[in-house]
Each structure stands twice: as structure tokens, then as C-alpha cells.
Amino acid sequence: MPSIDLHTALDRIKPVADEKLAEAQARIDSQAKPQGSLGRLEEFARRYVAITGRDNIRRKVVFTFAGDHGVVAEGVSAFPAEVTPQMVLNFIDGGAAINALARHAGAEVIVVDMGVNYDFPPLDGLLQKKVARGTANLAEGPAMSREQAVASLVTGIELAFSCAEDGIDLVGTGDMGIGNTTPSSAILAAFSGLPVEDLTHRGTGIDDAGLARKLSAIRRGLEINRPDSGDPVDVLAKVGGFEIGGIAGLVLGCAAAGLPVVVDGFISTAGALIASELHPSVRDYIFAAHQSVEIGHRHMLQRIGQQPILDLDLRLGEGTGGALAMSLIEGALRAYREIRTFDDAGVSAGGDR
């Protein structure tokens, strides 16, 4: 895998050029249809073409990053921590929701062990990138050290650069980690300063008592750790997770490598938020897959400045919404390539052009 550090990656990130966007839009506007009539599909095609300089997708990959969380000891999830490694094995066997929806989208799934509290044997489709066997309990102190936070970011960055070398043109993010909606809400609270109760929801389906424990764990975590909102690496270290760091690095690395990245739900967007707080132009490369049921998600998307592609009441993660959104981006590109221009189709243009 290419070796690249955080600062080199940050230095490489450039905004997507307005002229490239305008060029792609000019092609769309010459096609035999009323202007703007393909709505947001036009945005998907315009942005993809401007980012990549291509009008098709060779390979699509969803990276599902996995990690465990010490904060699970606070009773913040409806499920026990052992579900994390169990689901990793399910992904490898092809039997999870992300496998089904990625097959539907024609995307590959690569699972990345960023910090699961379990030792996997070597397995096809599983990348071993374990930083540690789970984070520490963020309600009692930092989830991880600053060095571990940087290491998790660098893993994601290097994966993005290896995609660019391997002819992968569209990258999707995904997550697996029991308890990880808790650090995701804490990250959003740290950056936004909004009340924790407006950003914290039921994850896998906790009851009212569980929600009260989750709110208390996040509030204590913010109080004890005092994450510095001006230092996204500090936010990741104090109240984040290893899979969230991997996702943040992947999103940042895609921006640096000039690849569009489809960001899945609540946990993935927490990672994308860290990346876009590290460099504002990261936002140009993000496609927000969907609106999650988690109440904090819309605040994350607002900060990133991206509209969700889908709104299907999803609340799973794994990369599921991202895989579905990839199909729509592919549809938008097909329209971009195949719809004839007014001239070629012999159709009279209206007065608006």
C-alpha cells in the first residue's frame, strides 16, 4: 500500500474547479430535455465528472471499518460488544445487509479491522489494520491516544490512495462497531456545541433508560476530556473510535487523491465531519448517501454542506445507504453519457437556451 502521512495528504487537497463543473453542466444542458429536468441526477453527474474527469465508473468499493468501544460498559447499546466480531465474520461470509446491497450495486465490500476486540485469522476480504483491541471508555478519559488517532487516519488515507492506483473510481464508507453511535454523537457535540440531547438518539434501539445512560456517558465524556473543537485530531482521540478514524482518513484521502466518496449514515458522517473540519475542501468530494433516522444526522450534514441523496428511514450503517446511492450516481452517469443532444436527436430546443 502507498505510504502517505496526514500532512502530505492535507497539502494535496484542492477544491473541485468551477470550470470543470461548468463544463459538465454545459454538456447536460445541451441534452434533449428541458433544462434541469433530471434534478439532482444532474448534480451527481456534474460533480462526479468534475472530480474524476471520467464519465463512467470502472470499479466501486465499499470499505466497512470495524472497531470496538470501551463506552459500551456504560450500557449505551441494545446489543453486546461480541456482535462486532460476529458481524465482521458475517460480512466476510457475504451474509450481511451490506453484502446484499453491494451485490445489488455491483460494488465490492472490503472489511477493515481497525480495532475489534477479537483476533481474526487471515481471511479473504478482511484487512488487518488493528490499532488496538477496542477504545478506552470515553466517559472516563480519552478513547485513544493522539498517536492512535493519527494512525487510524493514516490507514484510511492509504486505502484511498491504493484505490486511485487500482482503478477504483467510486469509494463508499461503512462502519461496524457496537456502541459507535455514542462517539458519533459526542464528536458532533464537540464540534457544534449544540445540546447533547438534540444530537443523541436510539442507535440499535435502546429504551428510555438506555438513552438516559447514553446522554450521561456523552456529557461526562465531554466534561472530562474537553475535546478541542479547533483540533479535529484531538476530538477523534478524546471521544472518537478507531473505525471512525479510518472512515475520516478514507474521506480525507479520497479528497487528496481526487476520488468521489459516498458517505453512509450517522457514524460514517461523523468520520466525514472530522475530515471536513481538517480541510474545508474535503466537502467537495463527498456524496451524502442518505438521511439517517438518528436525530443528530441532519446537523452533521448541514456542517458538511451536503444534501442527502436518499431518505429511506435507514438506521443500520455498514455502508448500506452508500451502496444504494452508488446505483443512483451510476444511473446519473449513464444519463450523462447516453442522452443525445438536441442537435444529434433532431429535437427543437425551447426558448430557454
Ligand SMILES: Cc1cc2ncn([C@H]3O[C@H](COP(=O)(O)O)[C@@H](O)[C@H]3O)c2cc1C
Ligand atoms: C446485528 C447488528 C448489525 C449491525 N450492523 C450495523 N449495526 C450498527 O449498529 C451499531 C451502532 O448502534 P449502537 O450505538 O446502538 O450500538 C453499529 O455496529 C452500527 O454499524 C449493527 C448492529 C447490530 C446489532
Ligand SMILES: O=C(O)c1cccnc1
Ligand atoms: O445511521 C446510521 O448509520 C446508524 C444508525 C443507527 C445504528 N447504526 C447506524
